[in-house]
Amino acid sequence: MRIDILCLFPEMFVSPFSHSIVKRAEGKGLVEVVTHNIRDFTHDRHATVDDYPYGGGAGMVLKPEPVFEGVEHVRRVTGTADSPVVLLSPRGRLFTQGVASELAGHAHLILLCGHYEGVDERVSEHLATDELSIGDYVLTGGELAAMVVVDAMVRLLPGVLGSDESAGEESHAGGLLEYPQYTRPEEYRGWRVPPVLLSGHHAEISAWRRRQSILKTAARRPDLLSR
Ligand code: ADE
Numbered sequence: 001m002r003i004d005i006l007c008l009f010p011e012m013f014v015s016p017f018s019h020s021i022v023k024r025a026e027g028k029g030l031v032e033v034v035t036h037n038i039r040d041f042t043h044d045r046h047a048t049v050d051d052y053p054y055g056g057g058a059g060m061v062l063k064p065e066p067v068f069e070g071v072e073h074v075r076r077v078t079g080t081a082d083s084p085v086v087l088l089s090p091r092g093r094l095f096t097q098g099v100a101s102e103l104a105g106h107a108h109l110i111l112l113c114g115h116y117e118g119v120d121e122r123v124s125e126h127l128a129t130d131e132l133s134i135g136d137y138v139l140t141g142g143e144l145a146a147m148v149v150v151d152a153m154v155r156l157l158p159g160v161l162g163s164d165e166s167a168g169e170e171s172h173a174g175g176l177l178e179y180p181q182y183t184r185p186e187e188y189r190g191w192r193v194p195p196v197l198l199s200g201h202h203a204e205i206s207a208w209r210r211r212q213s214i215l216k217t218a219a220r221r222p223d224l225l226s227r
Pocket of ligand 1: 088089133135138141
């Protein structure tokens with residue numbers, strides 16, 4: 001899978017993508033992440049990427065031209081015509097585990113990160129094929145949101161996680177939060193590991209875990225249960 005990210009601060013991606021699972025996935029050739037600076041697609045002396053909003057109001061708006069030209073550049077170098085173009089914005093549909101697995105099925109994705117007060121609406125209407133929000137709060141830019149999307153997606157690609165790190169049982173995989181996990185020691189500061197987990201009885205362990213998942217979900221995220 002190839003992911004092209006258009007943003008104003010490509011340096012922000014260097015450290016997060018140089019570690020851990022994304023790095024390992026790149027090393028194995030399972031994913032290639034390429035960042036581009038939207039400023040490189042301006043043509044004026046000052047490399048202007050933003051301007052005042054028509055109609056007045058606070059803040060600046062990201063201009064459409066460098067964003068459209070950036071996407072056209074990516075289309076040319078990758079030879080792709082119809083891979084999804086995802087705009088990260090607080091107005092997007094909510095990014096969930098389900099959306100992560102849907103996106104992980106594409107061979108190529110283009111992510112657009114906004115900044116300033118917003119992005120010219122023509123980007124949302126005529127360039128983006130999808131608009132995603134990672135939660136109901138406002139970040140200073142789409143870069144952090146793009147990192148979240150890439151991280152959640154890359155770990156779902158076949159071959160990225162080892163068989164002992166399976167993505168099948170974790171929180172949100174089946175619409176429930178994950179059951180509690182324990183490791184050694186068997187007793188720590190007087191707190192014991194639930195005896196069923198030491199029993200070696202696989203059916204009982206499965207039943208206990210399922211019940212714990214439901215109880216945790218009901219207590220913390222009843223909204224997930226009602227879905
Ligand atoms: N840009 C600013 N806030 C955002 C959010 N919550 N999700 C995605 N992109 C954003």
